[in-house]
Amino acid sequence: MHILILALSRFDRPSGICRYAANLAKCLDEIEQISRITLVLGSWQEKYFLEDFQIDSEKIKIYPVNIKNSSIYRNIWFISQLPKLTKILNADLVHVSFPIPFFRFIFPCPVVATIHDFYPFDNPENFGFPNYIFNQLFTQICVKNADGITCVSQVTLSRLKYYFPQIYQQKLPTVIYNYVDFQNTQSQSPNIIENTPFILAVAQHRKNKNLDLLVQAYGLLIQNLQIDSITKLIIVGSEGPETQRLLQLVNNLSLEKSVIFSSSLSDPELCWLYQNCELFVCPSASEGFCLPLVEALYFSCQIVCSDIPILKEVGNSDCIYFSLEGEVVKNLSTAIIDAYNQHKIKSKTNDLRFAKANIADQYLDFYRKFITGKFD
Template sequence: MKVLLDLQYLNVATTGIKTYMMELAKAAKTYPHPDIEWIFTHDPIEQAADHTFKNPSSKFQRLNYHLDYFRWKEFQLPDLVKKHQPDVLICPDFVSPAASLSCRRMTVLHDAFFWQMPQNYPRWWRKYFLNLIRKGLKEKTEIITTTSYSKKALQKHLGEELPIHVVYQSPKSLTSRMDKGIITRNNLDQSPYFFHLGTFDKRKNLPVLVQAFKTFLEKENKDFKLVLAGGPGQSNQMNDFPIVEKLVSDLGLQDRVILPGYVKDEEIIALYQHAFGYVFPSENEGFGIPILEAMGFGIPVIHSDQAALIEVSDGAGLIAKTGDASDLAEKMILLGRDKSLREDLIQKGLFRRDYFSPQKFLQDFQQLILDAAPTL
């Protein structure tokens, strides 16, 4: 059976979708199946390294990217389907071609944010992108999503006409050599720190985390720091980075809150390895890759009571009320004081992380490809 995997979007993907695509492609190569022939539209490493459309600095550059993406989905990808004659086309970036295709389609919708949080997206762009998504949900299409929470959210907005399958992904394979430079440059080897990794999207609730950290310092009087690694939100509507910067200044936390921006894999490994705890206060997630990454490094995790995070952690994280800075501070204090709780969370986290292996990620896909499994 031939499976065509669309990897075009890797030329701009920077967050969870990039991890999803890279790990699926890597697993397909690592764990071949005798009855499945995988065909990649692009070499994943080369496509991820293509910076032609990354970080556009003008409206003209953004328009060029959208035109390139549209041309790919609606013309070039259908031509590849005709050329390779796959049995299944997998589009892991929300959008499948609007053109009629002879094969089954598996379209990955990672979450329902476009429907749930319209205020976070430019109006014209959201309307355009939702139109692309809907036009591709046709014929023999099966939707793949990341959690049961996301499945229910998608059914609410898309209905139940198309089958929706839940496939748990695997977190990023962080196998690079550790670069401790980021630790020494920020004096993180001199004091314990809480860590968060990700963009400064509004839904991440990072101002709440900064406020909670201020309360933690006032009550504990300890030499802790907070590291918020990652770039700005993906649009002006979504970006909380300026708000976080101002809050850090207003609260006098310039020496305690570290904002290193984008960090390389080698630096991410170092930040995980040395962290005292990982804090993820997000108000909405489709999956929550960083909490599993942290658990894999033996870091205790505090996360919000958002449904997808509860589903993924399955009792291996310390849960705080979403958007409640006081409750989050109390959980940070508890983690700092209770050594037995900390050790228990570490052990539960390591066990939970093992459940989300690359091999299982691929096997769940293979089952759907080969058996046309019924909706979960």
């Protein structure tokens, strides 16, 4: 079985979408029935997939596409060249790792898609005008043309049902969680912090991530001497629409020496941060899945999360939750203090919902349905 994973995106450094595609490839690498995995990337992505995501397997072949990294060029390539490449490489199935525009009738084999979230519909401000319109359109085209659809959470599945009820009934999409496996990753200290305690957040600079709330809560705790003044706040994530606003907020609160932004870390460096943070905070207003939360759970971090359905679905009873109603900054700062007052021994946990072997079995069953045409 030859699976082609489409991971070509705009990101020139590690991001959540890219990490999903890399993890998918490494997951499929464990399946005996899959003999070959082709990972299609932009030429600007090859280096960090190999080095930061540690793609190193005889079974996984990286196919770099040398085009201009712009939305127009990428989308034209998806529509016109991806079907041709699929035929040339003789793939048995194409898995697009995020919504792209394509037309199924051009492809020589089944095409399945993973839907991570419905931000273009639920949070159009993440993209701005007119970008959100195109993202909505590409999502519509993708879900309508895909033979099969996987969602990364029950919450995302419910949003699919809400926005596309007919497609939900016709294609019976399934939920397959993202997995976490750092078993073979040797942690390495990044060059962004000295030997000082720190609070960690991992999120893109988007409005729904509520990073401004975290900065304000952190500043309040420092000001009130409720946490040690040497404690840093590290925010790992790619820049976005909220970047300038966050930088201005940090400046207004005189936290320039205390808040550290980083946008490009390898898996070993990320592991080190999870292993050594005082606590991990996820203050999001909405999420499709939140892989960083699963990673934090994997390392048994002390965790503070906003009280929203998806984070409750993923985190269960292993997190301290705060309300996004009322005095939100106060709610978050109180939850952080509560987390500090709890003592938790860090050790790797193994929630079977996110276990690599279980996820691999689910993908194999999912692919077989479309390759064999048997949907019993």
